[in-house]
Amino acid sequence: MMDSVTILDKTFVKFIPSAEIDAAIQKVADQINKDYKDDDPILLVTLNGAIVFAVDLLKKLTIKCKISCVKLSSYSGTSSTNVVKNLIGLTDDLHGKRVLILEDIVDTGRTYQHLVDMLTEAGVKDLRIATMTYKPEAYKLDLPIHYCAFSIPNKFVVGRGLDYDGYGRNLPDIYQLKIDD
Ligand code: IMP
Ligand code: MG
Numbered sequence: 001m002m003d004s005v006t007i008l009d010k011t012f013v014k015f016i017p018s019a020e021i022d023a024a025i026q027k028v029a030d031q032i033n034k035d036y037k038d039d040d041p042i043l044l045v046t047l048n049g050a051i052v053f054a055v056d057l058l059k060k061l062t063i064k065c066k067i068s069c070v071k072l073s074s075y076s077g078t079s080s081t082n083v084v085k086n087l088i089g090l091t092d093d094l095h096g097k098r099v100l101i102l103e104d105i106v107d108t109g110r111t112y113q114h115l116v117d118m119l120t121e122a123g124v125k126d127l128r129i130a131t132m133t134y135k136p137e138a139y140k141l142d143l144p145i146h147y148c149a150f151s152i153p154n155k156f157v158v159g160r161g162l163d164y165d166g167y168g169r170n171l172p173d174i175y176q177l178k179i180d181d
Contacts, residue, residue: 005158005175007167012158012175016150021132021160021174024149025053028130029060031147032100036063041098044119046111047071047088049104052161052169053132053149057102068092070118074111084114095123103131104161106148109141116143132160133174155179 003014045054047069054067071088101115112129119127130147137154139145158164159171168175 003173004178005168005171007158007164010164011178012164012168013178014173015152015157015176016174018160018172021149021172022056025056025132026060028147028149029057032057032130033060033062036065036098036100039098040064040066041100042092042094043067044094044099044101044115045069046101046103046115048169049161049163050102050132053104054102057130068094070115072111072114074114082110084111086118090118090122093122094119096125098126099124099128101127101129103129105133105135105157106131106145107135107138109139109143112143113141133157133162150174 005012043054043058043065045051045067048071058067068091069088070086070090072084073087074084099119103112106112106129116127128146131145132149133152134145134148134150135154136151156164156177157174158168159174161169162174163169
């Protein structure tokens with residue numbers, strides 16, 4: 001029997017098991033530990049989705065670092081909207097800092113572009129992104145994705161911080177929207 005969950009009106013099937021996610025996050029952490037060994041970066045957590053990934057990743061980081069948070073919104077239900085809103089903007093002075101954005105997912109890249117504009121204006125020294133999941137088929141930017149635990153198909157997913165209308169973030173595995181055909 002297929003492992004599935006129902007959230008509101010939709011059914012999702014298990015896609016990436018928890019242990020596989022842990023292992024992939026460890027690989028990302030190993031790389032970040034190498035690349036930022038002699039630096040003192042700010043990890044910029046995008047609330048709410050990246051909370052779970054950020055906690056998992058932070059526990060595996062051995063470098064000297066600080067965290068800061070922003071809260072943006074571009075999603076409604078299961079589709080992206082055109083407008084990215086700043087619900088909580090930058091609260092720390094990031095001028096001259098190395099900043100590593102932490103994301104749960106990069107979809108079209110609209111949110112990433114918004115963050116790049118915001119952080120460029122704030123005068124950061126260096127900017128990279130680490131994301132738990134990335135949808136290459138949906139991505140519309142030329143900007144590089146520096147660290148990525150999973151490249152996934154262009155289907156809606158929940159779990160491990162990812163939500164459907166606010167629900168499902170607490171699922172330890174990642175689930176994919178079930179399409180009946
Ligand atoms: P983008 O701006 O199109 O890259 O979308 C980024 C934001 O949309 C993410 O931070 C998520 O909050 C949300 N998002 C995109 N795809 C999914 C998905 O498959 N499941 C849950 N949220 C998603
Ligand atoms: Mg979201």
